[in-house]
Amino acid sequence: MAQKNRLTEGGRIDRSKPVNFTFNGHPLQGYAGDTLASALLANGIRVVARSFKYHRPRGIMAAGVEEANALVQLETGDRTLANQQATRIELYEGLSATSINCWPGPNFDLMAINSWFHRLMPAGFYYKTFMWPVAGWKFYEHFIRRAAGLGISPREADPDQYDQMNVHCDVLIVGGGPAGLAAALAAGRSGARVILADEQAQLGGQLLNERCEINGKPALDWVTTAETELADYPDVTILRRTTTFGYYDHNFAGLLETRTAKLTDGGEHTRQRLWHVRAKRVVLATGALERPLIFSDNDRPGVMLANAARSYLTRYGVKVGSRVVVFTNNDDAYRTAIALFEGGVKIACIIDTRSAPDGELPTAALALGIELVDNSTVTGVTGGRGIKSIEVMSLNANADGVTGVPRMIDCDVVASSGGWNPVIHLHSHSGGKAKFDEARGLFIAGETLQASVCIGAANGEFQLDGCLKQGFQAGKKAASLAGLKKSSRRKLPVAETIDETPARILWALPTTKPIGERGKHFLDLQHDVTVADVQLAARDGYKTDEHTKRYTTLGMATDQGKTGNIPGMAVLAQALGVENPGDVGTTTFRPPYTPVTLGAFAGRNVGVLTDPVRMTPMHHWHELSGCTWEDVGQWKRPWYYPQTGETMQDAVNRECLAARNAVAILDASTLGKIDIQGPDAAEFLNRIYTNAWSKLAVGKCRYGLMLREDGMIFDDGVTTRIGENHFLMTTTTGNAATVLGWLEEWLQTEWPDLKVYCNSVTEAWATLSLCGPRARDLLTEFTDDIDLSAEAFPFMALREGTVGGIAARIFRISFTGESSFEVNVPASYGLALWTQLMNAGEKYGITPYGTETMHVLRAEKGYIIVGQETDGTVMPQDLGMDWILSKTKDFLGRRSFARNDSMRADRKQLVGLLPLDKQTVLEEGGQIVAENSTARPLPMIGHVTSSYFSANLERPFALALVTDGRSRMGEQVYIPMKDRNIPAEITSPVFFDPEGERLNG
Amino acid sequence: MLLIPCPFCGKREETEFHHGGEAHIERPKDPDALSDEAWAEYLFMRTNPKGVFLERWVHLAGCRRWFNMARNTATNEILGSYKIGEKPPKGAR
């Protein structure tokens, strides 16, 4: 029967607009205005999911954000969303959802066998079982991952777009219930820039679930009037379907707005927007969440929150059952009994843990003829897949046990209420403290660190009239504090105040046997954490809620314990014999309040926009040449240029031979270039670099090494004196920004007296590096104003002139060991010059080479790469670079050479390694041992830092850092691999042209 | 997320800045005059108070200037920022 639990009238749904959807493949119908949960209940569907650990059947237990059971997989394919709360999914035409945590389906689940073995899975089960032996984890993991379930993430890329907004406002109001709306009206009337955000599609908050009145008329009429008024204020923004998921320092909030009611509607709109809001004042009108009563088998389908039962009736016109028991410790749940009774739902009885409650609401309920069973508790539930009946007994004098004769009551729903918890999550996110209100057994917001205030139910004010008053007051005050003093004389709305008598706070409710021995008292329904688990944690020595929650996983599911945390803390306090639950700690809530789509955090920064790509002026030429790419930081650099049929090694061999025997060209534009000017520039370099710079002649280049203050190598590069007070520093490609930052830091914070200015010019220049015996022949064709002869233009010198008609700087510096010319032209001429050099160079056999060949050539010469031969623990002495350390001046890091650690005899030193078989290219990072043994582990004496095959040497070779390496020349060492030890000989790290004659050629 | 008052630009989002550790650690004028212990103190040892902390920041994605700031590490309250060479704000000393 279609929608058998739908009332014929009432509710805030549109019966003229049926909506078709499927659940677990079954076609069903609801109405516009439904949530998936209300539509499922209207169709009489009771079991919607299985629990996480025990796979027990579970039904819908809430009507909003606190739902812990009804998690579904929404849609399939690239838009699928996992673990969505059915209570928060607005129903739309064609919606398709399936249960999670169960296979083959929620009514028959193979994993339910776990619940028979629950004694084998107590609190701390994972820790106790898997901490030893270590290898055991691999065995268990397979089963746990399968059994643990939860939803499936999409395999395909998200087809939707997400946006991000960055805004400022005077007053941010979180929550559009009576208090939040009143605050928005007051702030709006002051002329403040206001953002009012509410997670639901409709404003009104709890008013949507109630039948109360404001100004003697239905409360929702007042909501509509308020919305209309707010819409008239140009500076008021109302964000519906917008969850404020995080509240951070200095009044910064993160909001997630869902813009398409239908998940499959993407394409036209961005699907969601992430709002970054910086507010002058924040008003938290976040309401309260009802907490359940904790009784034996309180997870059975049909056990739900009293307010949820009321919401389904009032808001959605749905009867949650045909015979409902209301189980409470407070007056508010009587509203549910009255609403359901008047809506035509049979109320089996009201069970109250209190004796003879006599407040206005209980009196009104009794006047309707509803039976009251007082001073009693539910001691058991019959019916695994849906309640059939409950057992009820009287509480004993201490309320720690039951007494008398059990009574069975037939029913299909237990609507329970343990009182209300103010939603202080956001207050807590931003560093606010929680205060335990002993009289009412709830936490309210204490001191805040922000310019914020909690109002209404979030502040423990549960009377409608009080909420309205607090709202108006807070809105006006927030606007005033934000600097807007305009006042309004409009009359404030009024609502009836109904006095409520105090609740009776009992946490875990007793049954006929000790807790844990008859049924389960669930605290955390999503993670299946019970009262017995928390009591066990206390016996295992856990003393605070923060530790207990990690041990038991209480509150660590996606709902973050919205219903279970407070009772859980109270149970822990009782188990530890602590009187005040606030004394075992107040849980610090963390963002996000509800899950946020990763796509929203990414915004537009996806695909090619994930990270900027930096391209050199010659990028297009490289691309056409078919090179492979290496990412160096954000730069794209040609790795090697394979010709048809070549492997990587073939290509690199060819490029290496060309560089040593003919002419080869490298795009070196990515090298960091910092222009340094000022009268104190040379003195500054003296302090930054290990060697001396004052006497460097204009037009000369020098290699420099920078250290951190702890003496470890930080960067290296060649710096050239362009003028008396003008230097051009080069840095490693990946470190350019860091080095500039380093220079600025010292100049600004330590030596502000030095007159020096630094500027990055990396992207201003295209750098074309020609090397090899024919490089000079080729370049001669391109310049008539620079004498390129070795005598006129020696190694480590700069000449300025023209190359191919373009103003150029040529540096005779080399990273390959060959005679080289590094030609720098303005970036916009780079591609033109490169193309001309390639054309003219054809007759010399010009060969473009990439970073791999560059690495091989420099390693043949024993030149280090910072970040490859160094790792932040390497000093110049370790690399045999004592020659670059000035003895006549101070420089950064020098004093650290005298530290004990720097003087150790067993420091690792740079050496060469030659694999004895002349075939094996060692793995970079491979560990080095002295002993040829199959035993493991072996003492490690070093590691391979660079390793290549050299076409010039016709063999593989490597660089390595080895303990006391320089005294081990000629020694045989071993690089253990999985199946063998590779023998190698320790050599000098310079393999090619050790005298450096070719550099000057 | 902090709202940081750059002394040169005004209040800006924390994402524009980079934290530079404890402020007012001066590089010794004559490092050789220091014992190993004193040099290690300068190199490695920093205070880590719960409360007011004088720290360095650089407005990396802004004016690129370094400055000092007094921040309460327990509450993230910012007592003020000041230029290099200036004195911390009152109440932060």
Ligand SMILES: [Zn+2]
């Ligand atoms: Zn700035």
